[in-house]
Amino acid sequence: METIIVQETDSDVLDILTYALQIGGYNIYPLLSCDENFLGIIEQTKPHVVILDFKLKGKECIRVLREIKIKYPHLPVIASSCNSNINEDYDLAGFDDYITKPFDLEDLYLTLRKHIPNSRYDVA
Amino acid sequence: MTANDQASFNDFPFLAGGGAMGELIRSINWSANSLGEPSDWPLALQQSVSMMLTTSFPVLICWGGNYIQLYNDAFRPINGETKHPQAMGGSAKDTYAEIWEQIGPMFQSVMQGQTIGFPNFMVPLDRNGFVEDCYFDFAYSPIRDSKGVTGGILVICMETTEKVKAINLANQAQAAVAGERDRLTSFFMQAPAGICILSGPQLVYELVNPAYQQLLPGRKLLNRPIFEALPELVGTPLEQVLLNVYRTGEPFEINELLIPVAEHEGGPTLDRYFTFNYQARHDENDQVDGILVFVFEVTSMKNVQEDLREARERSDQQKRIYEAISSGTPDLMYMFDLDYRFTYANNSLLSMWGKTEENAIGKGLLENGYEPWHAEMHEREIDQIKVTKQPVRGEVSFPHAILGKRVYDYILTPVFNEQGEVTAVAGITRDVSERKELEEALADSSEELQAINEEMSAVNEEQAASNEELRSTNEELAVVNEQLLEARQKIEESETALRLAIEAANFGTWFIHSVTREFITDARLKELFGYYPDEDLSIEQALAQITDEYRGYVAAKLENAIYRNGDYDVTYSVIGLHDNQLRWLRAIGNLKVDPSGAFSAFTGMVMDITEQKQDEIRKNDFIGMVSHELKTPLTSLTAIVQVANLKLKDSEDSFLAGAMEKASVQVKRMATMINGFLNVSRLESAKLIIDKRKFNLEELIEETIQETEMTITSHVFKFEPCNPVMINADHDKIGAVITNLISNAVKYSPKGKKVDIKCEVIGGRAQVSVKDEGMGLKPQDKERVFERYYRVETDHTQHISGFGIGLYLSAEIIHRHDGEIWVESESGKGSTFYFSLPL
Numbered sequence: 001m002e003t004i005i006v007q008e009t010d011s012d013v014l015d016i017l018t019y020a021l022q023i024g025g026y027n028i029y030p031l032l033s034c035d036e037n038f039l040g041i042i043e044q045t046k047p048h049v050v051i052l053d054f055k056l057k058g059k060e061c062i063r064v065l066r067e068i069k070i071k072y073p074h075l076p077v078i079a080s081s082c083n084s085n086i087n088e089d090y091d092l093a094g095f096d097d098y099i100t101k102p103f104d105l106e107d108l109y110l111t112l113r114k115h116i117p118n119s120r121y122d123v124a
Numbered sequence: 125m126t127a128n129d130q131a132s133f134n135d136f137p138f139l140a141g142g143g144a145m146g147e148l149i150r151s152i153n154w155s156a157n158s159l160g161e162p163s164d165w166p167l168a169l170q171q172s173v174s175m176m177l178t179t180s181f182p183v184l185i186c187w188g189g190n191y192i193q194l195y196n197d198a199f200r201p202i203n204g205e206t207k208h209p210q211a212m213g214g215s216a217k218d219t220y221a222e223i224w225e226q227i228g229p230m231f232q233s234v235m236q237g238q239t240i241g242f243p244n245f246m247v248p249l250d251r252n253g254f255v256e257d258c259y260f261d262f263a264y265s266p267i268r269d270s271k272g273v274t275g276g277i278l279v280i281c282m283e284t285t286e287k288v289k290a291i292n293l294a295n296q297a298q299a300a301v302a303g304e305r306d307r308l309t310s311f312f313m314q315a316p317a318g319i320c321i322l323s324g325p326q327l328v329y330e331l332v333n334p335a336y337q338q339l340l341p342g343r344k345l346l347n348r349p350i351f352e353a354l355p356e357l358v359g360t361p362l363e364q365v366l367l368n369v370y371r372t373g374e375p376f377e378i379n380e381l382l383i384p385v386a387e388h389e390g391g392p393t394l395d396r397y398f399t400f401n402y403q404a405r406h407d408e409n410d411q412v413d414g415i416l417v418f419v420f421e422v423t424s425m426k427n428v429q430e431d432l433r434e435a436r437e438r439s440d441q442q443k444r445i446y447e448a449i450s451s452g453t454p455d456l457m458y459m460f461d462l463d464y465r466f467t468y469a470n471n472s473l474l475s476m477w478g479k480t481e482e483n484a485i486g487k488g489l490l491e492n493g494y495e496p497w498h499a500e501m502h503e504r505e506i507d508q509i510k511v512t513k514q515p516v517r518g519e520v521s522f523p524h525a526i527l528g529k530r531v532y533d534y535i536l537t538p539v540f541n542e543q544g545e546v547t548a549v550a551g552i553t554r555d556v557s558e559r560k561e562l563e564e565a566l567a568d569s570s571e572e573l574q575a576i577n578e579e580m581s582a583v584n585e586e587q588a589a590s591n592e593e594l595r596s597t598n599e600e601l602a603v604v605n606e607q608l609l610e611a612r613q614k615i616e617e618s619e620t621a622l623r624l625a626i627e628a629a630n631f632g633t634w635f636i637h638s639v640t641r642e643f644i645t646d647a648r649l650k651e652l653f654g655y656y657p658d659e660d661l662s663i664e665q666a667l668a669q670i671t672d673e674y675r676g677y678v679a680a681k682l683e684n685a686i687y688r689n690g691d692y693d694v695t696y697s698v699i700g701l702h703d704n705q706l707r708w709l710r711a712i713g714n715l716k717v718d719p720s721g722a723f724s725a726f727t728g729m730v731m732d733i734t735e736q737k738q739d740e741i742r743k744n745d746f747i748g749m750v751s752h753e754l755k756t757p758l759t760s761l762t763a764i765v766q767v768a769n770l771k772l773k774d775s776e777d778s779f780l781a782g783a784m785e786k787a788s789v790q791v792k793r794m795a796t797m798i799n800g801f802l803n804v805s806r807l808e809s810a811k812l813i814i815d816k817r818k819f820n821l822e823e824l825i826e827e828t829i830q831e832t833e834m835t836i837t838s839h840v841f842k843f844e845p846c847n848p849v850m851i852n853a854d855h856d857k858i859g860a861v862i863t864n865l866i867s868n869a870v871k872y873s874p875k876g877k878k879v880d881i882k883c884e885v886i887g888g889r890a891q892v893s894v895k896d897e898g899m900g901l902k903p904q905d906k907e908r909v910f911e912r913y914y915r916v917e918t919d920h921t922q923h924i925s926g927f928g929i930g931l932y933l934s935a936e937i938i939h940r941h942d943g944e945i946w947v948e949s950e951s952g953k954g955s956t957f958y959f960s961l962p963l
Contacts, residue, residue: 010756013760016760102761
């Protein structure tokens, strides 16, 4: 089962996102804050994808992104954001992909499948 | 003939005649031979020799124990060149020494009274100038005297060459016939095509090859009538076909008949296609006596045809998609052939011409109503594309019958064939009138600045010129003093006027000498960079105050402007040296060559745009914040509803399942609306794209009200049904306008009140009104409700839902449809919002 680290500042969003990804067949490691020891957690959980909350100008998550990319340049890191221009900004910041909020479940799974190509996704 | 010969001839009448051999025998000195003088020869020998010399058959006589040979003209060739003439009068033992072992015993048997013959003995003879194989029947018989004692052997030959040859020919012919028959059979049997012969009126299978049998695996066919072997044919059209071929002798063909064929009996079948060919077979009296059936497999041909058909279908589908795309766009799309004729025009273009495909396609530009100058222009461009293979982009402006003066941006692109040659020219034209107007408005303000700038540089020039004058006229100082004074006065006057203007606008100004890089600035510019008015400021010092983000960019633009006469209109932020203030500045510069030609003067001005820029940043931050605040709860809501919806899909509680489905739709709708508004508020209004198509406005209003009723139960909606009103507009955006007006009516009127929605056709326009019974608008608000951020300016902190873009956006959308939007309202009595669209 593939592991995904999900960081999301809003706890309600984090809850439902975790649940939605679990029924999508993923193992989820949810995090509320960007201040966690990401490198340690990655070392421990060996995730296939990391999702970071790109909030407002995304300062915090870009800091985390850079830390991750120095040590794990090939680990896909995806920005999830309410910003309508995230489709332009994610690339400039160095993210591998983006998810717009609010998201459609279908799109969420599709985006993840791009980066975890072998995952099976069967929803009840 | 010698005397001796004559004597011999006369002496021995039995040696008379006999041609060349007779002469040879007579010339031989027989006394030296073991036979002795002819007169002493036994009677039997004399008689035999006489007979020999007079017969035309080849005859050889071998006499006595030594087998002394005598032969006639007819026999002579059999002895060939090597044995004649020494054989004459010689012993057969010597002549035939090489085969004496075989012949010797035979001769002995004959000498004992037997007769031996052997037929068809081959002798190569050169009788006609070439050697040929000749055949003879040889008969060896004893020559007996009157007492029955054998004295010699008579060899008589009979040539059988012709007979042997005839027999050989007959044998060869027979072999050829047999070979031909074998070949034909093996051809039939190995032919990849199915072949069978149906013989006689009963159509009995006379021959069936394996390929044919393969079509009917397991059936016993050979020697059975077809309708007995294949009873399923009885009563089918094929029965009539076969009988008809037999009756009339006319061939018949069945094309591409599908037969499922099994590789082996009882195995899985494959769909294969066959062409059947029936030919009548005729007997020697030209009467039909059978039918030849040829069956060719055409599966692969059929497959190719099938592939071709599929490919064609795919390309048709592609074409339809392309049609759908091109016909749905407001842009004009078209294609020219190289003779400037339209080969394609989309719906937008056709409707602009007021023509149909039938009367517009294949026509040239003039025929489709283009002005001659316009047609010639495009024809020139098509010629150019043919040669350069490069696209051409241009702008053209001309009056439109209804819309007034329009500006069009067009791109003509070459269409290449496989060889890379231009075979057609495709084009897209977009109406950019609105964008153009906006650009012009911007350009106007830019021009004003430029004008001031130019004026200033003109002053600079004048100054330089007068300086020059001053130097050069030193000697005549007295004479020109007055002039100089006048000039200076003039300069001062214009300088003063300009300074006043610049000061009023609070612009900073500068001058840069292109060679010395001397940087002369006014006090205001120094102030903008945080320097005191009496401090010196170099170019490098000024650049140092520019924020890191922009420094490199400004420095590059500046160098490019001074040394390569590039444009210079830059916006950047600086941090003041002493005051540490962040300022946003816009600088515009202009390069003028000094009349002396020795250097150029780069002059310009700088204005403080901090406030505008901060407004823009605040606006963007605000939108980002609103976006975050609005969308975060919506995100969890959307996901919860979607997950719940998934889980309830097969629930037995149909209400819950239905409610979740609806909730899902509504949440999505809400997300779309929020996205739409936020996106549009970010965009320049010039980028708002209207996607027009025909639809029924009445239906749209009804749908919108139904959707609103699903979420809002606090108000009563009243819609008086009207007749269907077809309009050509952007369906979704007009829907958004109606939604906005209705939700405003709900927002600004107390619960339980009525909202009246009407749709009418007035003066050739569709007019929609939304009337509420709310608080109404004050006269000063009525003027401003359609402005952007109107609500935001007043109380955006309290009411996040009313961030003041709805009506502004509605107005923008309506104006882009050439429609009008307005409000009638009385404070305390409610408001009615109207919009109208051209039909």
